[in-house]
Amino acid sequence: MKRRSRYRGLTRHISAHWPTYAFMYLGLVMVLLVAGISLQKGWFSFVPLMIASGIILVYFLATSLWAAHQLYDLDGVRPYDVLFNMGQIKATDTIVVIDFGLRITPLLLRRRLTTGKIITVDVYNPQWTTGQALIRARANAPQPPEDPRLVWQNGRFDLLPLPDNSVSYVMLDQILSQCWQKGDRLRLLQEAHRILTPNGRLLISERVRTQTNWIVHGLGGIHFQPVDDWVNTIQKAGFMVRRQENLQGLVHCFRADKPSGSEARQLALDLPI
DSSP states (O other): OOOOOTTHHHHHHHHHTHHHHHHHHHHHHHHHHHHHHHHHHTOTTHHHHHHHHHHHHHHHHHHHHHHHHHHHSTTSOOHHHHHHHHTTOOTTOEEEEEESSOOHHHHHHGGGOSSOEEEEEEOOOTTTOOOHHHHHHHHTOOOOOOOTTEEEEEOBTTBOSSOTTOEEEEEEESOGGGOOSHHHHHHHHHHHHHHEEEEEEEEEEEOBOOHHHHHHHGGGGGGSBOHHHHHHHHHHTTOEEEEEEEETTTEEEEEEEOOOHHHHHHHHTTOOO
16 A cells, blocks of 8 residues: 555645635745845835734744644544544444545545445535635545445435434534534534434534634634534534543544433433433
C-alpha cells in the first residue's frame, strides 16, 4: 500500500480553501510592499501600522495551518478514531458513515476493520450545501477503491437508503455543520435515529466555540456553535448524550445513544432515567 503523505490532509484543506489562503498571502505581500515604499519615501508613520498588520496576517496564517494539520493529518487529533473508540466498535461491526462525497473518513477507518463493513452514504445536495470549499473538496476527493469492506450509496438529508432499526452505529465526522440550515441538521439526525437499532450509537464530531478556536480564527469563531447547542439538537432528535470528549479545543466528539423502548417512553414523559 502506498504510504500516505504526512501532510496530505493539510494539502487537501488548502486546495479546498485556496481563496482564503491566497488572500492572506497577497495581503502579506501588500503589507511588505507598502512598508518598503514607506521606508523609501520617509513615511515612517506608516511603518508601525504595516508591521502590526503583517504580524496579524502571519499569526492567522500560521494558526490556521496548524489547526488544519491537527484536524486532517494522520499525526493530528484524528476525531474519526476517537469516535470509533467512543462507540466501542469492533473490527467485525458494520458502521454507517454519513458523508458529503469526500470519502476521507471511511478510507481512514477501514484499516480498523477485518470482516466489518463501512456503508458510506453521500447526502450532498448542491441546493442545500452551497459552500464553494465543499465543492472544491468534492472535486479533489479520492476515487473509491475496490474493497469488500466499503459500500458506497447516495441518499438525502431526509431519506437515508437504509431500513428502520437496521444498523448499530452511525458516524458523522464534521458533517452536520456543513448543513447551513438547522432544520436540515435535525432532519438528518432524525433519519439517523430511524435507521439505528434501540441502544444504537450516534457518533458525531464538530468544531465548537472554544477558547482555542477563538484564538485560531479570531472573530470567525462566531460561526461555530457552542457545545450546549449541539447537545440540544442531538437530544431534540431523540438521542441521549452519553459521552463527550474535547480534542485540544479544536473539535468536540459526542456519543449519543438511541433509547430503548422503556427509556424512550420515559423521555417522552420527561421522567428521569
